[in-house]
Amino acid sequence: MYSASCFLILLLLLGAVVSAADLYKTLELSRHASEQDIRKAYKRLSRKYHPDKNKDPGAEERFVEVAHAYEVLSDETKRQVYDRHGEEGLRAHEGGQQQHANPFDMFSSFFNGGFGGPQQARRGPTAVMDFEVSLADMYTGASIDFMMKKHVLCDHCRGSGAASDGDIQPCRGCGGSGVKISKQQIFPGMFAQTQSTCNDCGGRGTVIVKKCPHCGGEKVVEHTQHYTLEIEPGMPEGHEIVFDGEGDESPDWEAGDVVLRVRSKKEEGGWRRKESTLYWRETIAIDEALLGFKRNVTHLDGHVIELDRKGITQPGYVQTIEGEGMPIFGQSAHGNLYIEYNVVLPTELSSDMRRKLGEAFYESGHPGRDEL
Known part of the structure; x- marks a missing residue:
């Protein structure tokens, strides 16, 4: 993956880089972060900056910094020394020979083999939800x-x-073992031994004599968390955005993910989308359909498209405007826009209008034509 020489250079640079860095800021945490917060931050950032996935300049150095910060802050003793005396105190604590673990070995150990490998810790459920946004935002x-x-x-x-x-x-029911053992006599002098989960502690081996007043012994509380969803131009319908490790927490598992499936809101009339194509229905009067017209349509981002039709526009006619559709996701190009024309007839005509239409279409006094 990477040569040993390159890695040694990174380790040498690390000593100079992290000495001036705040390890909590490196993991984007406060100094009051819990062990689970530290683990979650390392999981997210190490994936984000791993050189196998992130080819941006500086990503590899950031990956190494994140690994070092996690190495220190996940160790209770090292964290206490760092909190009190900083990096200098940490080096003194280690006899001036501060050793840095291989960040790639640490990553593999944490994820039990790297990307896609099974997690060492039991993971909680993944929550999948639909998230509707306006078509203009997409x-x-x-x-x-x-x-x-x-x-x-x-x-x-x-x-x-x-x-x-x-x-x-x-x-007391199981003596801390989590199981109860009972004996039953089958024949004189012969006993059968059975083992069952202790119903006093539920198999945990411990009991709580006084529950936490904050959560009532439930171990978790309900919390409302703020998030920011980043919508990229042209994002496909149903595109999944993963909030890694943001599922329900529990002492029995590592929090799962939250997956948002982004979709555009269904709105009556107006703009419609199919992949990178946009559709717009424009309603015109019969005189515009016959004589032509000029109109402006305000696009989803506010810019104006001029519709300039000369001559006759048939009801249901579809006009193609290239490059005015949705952005093509991940590219600089756009799809096409299709304008469908709907011709509206008047609900009633004045006698003067009927006369003029008769003259225009049938010529006054034309034999065989009745007046409108």
């Missing part, structure tokens, strides 16, 4: 803020469910 691109409710670990007990650490005690 045309121009947009940043959309939204709120979402989810369960997070209780800040007070950090997911233990107990008021304090001392309120978690070994289960």
Whole structure:
């Protein structure tokens, strides 16, 4: 993947880079971040900047910085030393020989083999939801803020469910083993032994004698989280955007993902979309259909398209305007716009108008023609 010499150079540069860096800022965290927050941040950022996926300049250096920050902050002892004395204190703690783990080995260990490999920790469910945005936002691109409710670990007990650490005690029913063993005599002198999950502690081996007052012993609380959805121009209907590790939290699993399927809102009339093609229905009067017209149509991003028709426009006629459709996702080109014309007839005619139409179409006094 990468030569050993390149990697050694990166490690040498790392000492100079991270010495001036704030490891919490590197992981985009506050100094009060929990272990789960640190793990989640490393998971997200290491995937984002891994050189196998990100070819941008500086991505590899950022990947190494993220690995070092996680190496320090995920170790309770190193984190305490860093919090009190910074990088200098950390080097002193390690005898002046601060060793940096191989960031690629760390990544493989964390993900148990790299991209696509099974997770070491049990993962929670993935939540999949449809998210509707306006067609104009899908045309121009947009940043959309939204709120979402989810369960997070209780800040007070950090997911233990107990008021304090001392309120978690070994289960008396099973002696802390999580199982109960019972004996049943079959014949004189012969017994059968059965094992079952302890119903007092549910197999955990511990019981809570005083529940956390904040979550009532539930271990999690409901929280409303703010998110920003980035819509790219021309994003396809049903395109999935993944918020990695933002599912419901639990002490029993690592939070799963939230997947948003982006779709445009269904609106009556107006603009319609099919992949990179746009459709617009324009209604004109009969005189415009016969004599021609000029009209302006305001596009989804606000720019104006001039419709200039000379001569007759048949009802249902479709005009093609190249390059005025949806942006083609990931490209600089656009699809086509199709204008369908709908001709509206008047609901009634004045006698003067009937006379003039008769003269125009049938010529006054033409034999065999009745007056309109």
